[in-house]
Amino acid sequence: MLALAGCVSRTGGPVAESSSPATETETSTSGTDETVVDDDGCEFVGKPDEDAPVGLPPTEPLGGDRVLLSTSSGEIGLQLTPDETPCTVRSFLHLVSEGFFDGTECHRLTASAGLKVLQCGDPSGDGTGGPGYTIPDELPTDLADAPTGQGTKVYPRGVLAMANAGPETGGSQFFMVYGDSTLPPDYTVFGGVDGTGLATLDAIAARGLTPTLGPEDGTPTTPVEIESAATA
Template sequence: MPSNEQRRQAAKRKLERQLTRRAERAKRRRRIGVSVTIVLTLLVVGGVYYLVTRTGGEDAAAAANSTSPTPSSTPAGKTTEGPCKYAETPQEPAAKEAGLPDDPDPTPNSGTTQVTLKTDQGDIGLVLDRAKAPCTVQSMVHLAQKQYFDNTTCHRLTTSDVLKVLQCGDPTGQGSGGPGYVIPDENPTDLKPDATGQAVTYPRGVVAMANTGQPNSGGSQFFLVYGDSTLPPNYAVFGTVDQAGLGVLDKVAAAGSDNSRSEGDGAPKTPVHIQQATVLN
């Protein structure tokens, strides 16, 4: 018959085994919870990334507008000789002819340039910052001076919790058009990262360049951020919207999207027609 001491030791060992099993179960639950959170976060970021890339065909302004051409099948286009090396895209002709931008050496990389987008919903003033994205600003000023943006439509409005932008800059109005050349990436390095480290916050009021999802594929399409938006840091921030312009964006956003692509994603119900883009200085 076991003694009292033996019974105490047996009870102690049983308790220790129970505590160990509980700790292991709790640890497994924590691992599963963290894994699920990471997966869901990456899915959200990936989905948002899909939302702001340029497009072709029926997926207008949502996904890449072409696959990367192979050197053997795509004729080489002209490339400027300055630091920005703007490159023609013969496989994607210009939606509206503007030619290649000047590419001075060195590229002007200080100071600001004001551009006014005169729209049928009110003026949207932009302050372009050469220090943040000098090649992008050089190109945008060139396109504005060539009347590339005149008589064009802002083709896309998103109103989700994580993406609040109005996208413009395509003369076709479908999200598939560009200027016939591409500009180099000038990705932001000073935006606040989210908890995953995979995305950053594009704050209300910034202007950023859209692209196809491929490196160095920006052209003429840009998006105006009317509410803090979560995106990968793959879109050049090249300026800000003035207060009057934010009022216009708020009015357009309040009317909502026609949801033609998905819930909260499509053409703005209140159309935004850029009548003229004017470079003020």
């Protein structure tokens, strides 16, 4: 779900729907048209045409700012930023607490000069899935300008960000940057990857990818499954 222009597509991250790191386009039934506004003023909007298997996030904070992803390729520790991005972190912790990410595959790996990310968080495994609701954007304002200009920014190595399919469409798909990447400032940065996690990402990237969206954009050659996600 990275929807970066020319990087991810589908839903969830820095890629245009089909070539940016995050785009998503969930489709299902039995959804909800409910809207929840929490204590931080975060508005979570249910999608009536999609399943919401875990419901909308609670109105009270769940607490915690660290999550450990135990994957088939090793552990990835995530440090979250609840003070800077309360809505995104609230939703992410809600999904973690409900076991939403457990048993899901990281469906996208990119390896171009300007985009090096691993994208995860889609229960469908193909870049079209999500939690059945959307979360508000909390876009970064402090990223450095990219050398290429044109309004793009540098998402540095170690960044954790949300994928999306356009404004206010984020859900569950997220991407982790293992090498400095150039993207529009359209993706919420809600934390970072720790040193051990970066080593795991490097190992995943080193094993290569199977091209599906382009010569340097596809699926990890060795499947990467999030076996469990838990607060740490």
